[in-house]
Amino acid sequence: MNLLRMTSATMRLAGHRGHSAGAPENTLAAFRKAHEIAGQGVTCETDLRITSDGELVLIHDETVDRTTNGHGLIRNMTYSEIAALDAGRWFGEEFAGERIPLLKEALQPARELGIIYQLELKTYDRDDVFFPKLRALIDELGCADLLQFSSFDFVQLRALKKAIPEVPTVGLSHSRLIDPVAIAREANLDAINLEIYHFPSGEARQLHDGGIAAFLHVPRPERLKSLKEYGVEIEADVVQWIREGQLDQLISDDVAQVARLRDEARG
Template identity: 35%
Template sequence: MAAFEAAFASGLEFVETDVQLTADGVAVLMHDETVDRTTNGTGAVADLTLAEIRALDAGSWYAPEFAGTQVPLFDEFADALMGTRKKALVELKGYWSPEGVRTVLDAIYLRGVQNRIVFASFNLSTIAHLAHTAPAIPRVIIKRDLPDDPVALVSYYEAIAILTTPTSLEMDPDAVERMHAAGFGVLVYTLNSEKRWSEALAYGVDGIVTDKPSKLDGWIAKTAPGT
């Protein structure tokens, strides 16, 4: 949560996070499928209970001053978001059932932040459940490799954009133009260098996911003030 608190205090408009369900059905923030890399524990998030995950140290891997930091609950993230005017791109990792989707929807609507949330997922069944269960909240489809017809894919699932890699755009340089002509957006992930940012903007993408948001923001202001 320390990272999100810093982001919320910045001038950035969007934050991004990844959400998974514990074995007992509680939504927590975790990027990896397992807790091994970013905590002192081992095992898949889906196999651990909330109590087991909350007992882990999720801060020492980053820096000693964060020792003892717990894996955040999605509820805690939503609480923090509620006190700001920021927006959030929330990736639901893996497959989410309609019941699982409702766990995050309840937290979102309880806090009144539904107008500042965009969902994202690689899993098309999850996207379909989101479209049915939360049709008012925008959805983004994540695809490492663009399909032959990204417009058809996004249209079918009633999403607003596709999130992909710069490599996939290199393979299909007209994809952004086709998506824009159909009224859809194109985002790219995860770009952390000026070279990559420059390439992405040259394609005309609508957004960039990065681990260096402040540097990206400053670079855009300096090199592309009209973007």
């Protein structure tokens, strides 16, 4: 049974890097806001990297430059150096003092709050280090049911599923795939995150027919505004796809947006 397959009534809501439209991305504040908006069962997509001293941290970029007051490559910095940085003030003064969190730190309140973390692996050449650390953390916290793994590297995901079979895997793709089910099965994936502009091509139906979940990222409302002015109603399309049961998880920078689309689909 594929635990990521949903129905139009049970479709999951997700925040891209947490509720990154309203809080600094990949911080505990962004994860808390996602939960405040969507409640129990919200998925927080986040990005996983490793420090020079082997700590698993949640940050998107290779460097700390864009989202903190520091400079440097994550892989060349110790966790104590990273923990000293401010990861919130760049977004807004009210978030001053937010830090780059450890994965373990984010997971500790996850069960009580009902947060699921979709961890995107951002490093593709250190599986020999990543996989044992993930395995050990999952064994320590008993949190396999609170996790999904994602990557653009399907070879990496296949290897990760072999090492940690109890955690679902999500393939990320910007391409329209010739045979998405065959690819998903070859990589032992539970879901594929589809590109919105290819979505009408029918990949979600193909995936569902093959027992694979279909995830979708929808751009935040302000990015759709200019298209809407010309009569291109992408959100209306998403609502219809939800009603048709084509979506298992809907993700956006703005968790309030995906909650609104879900509610509109339910009438």
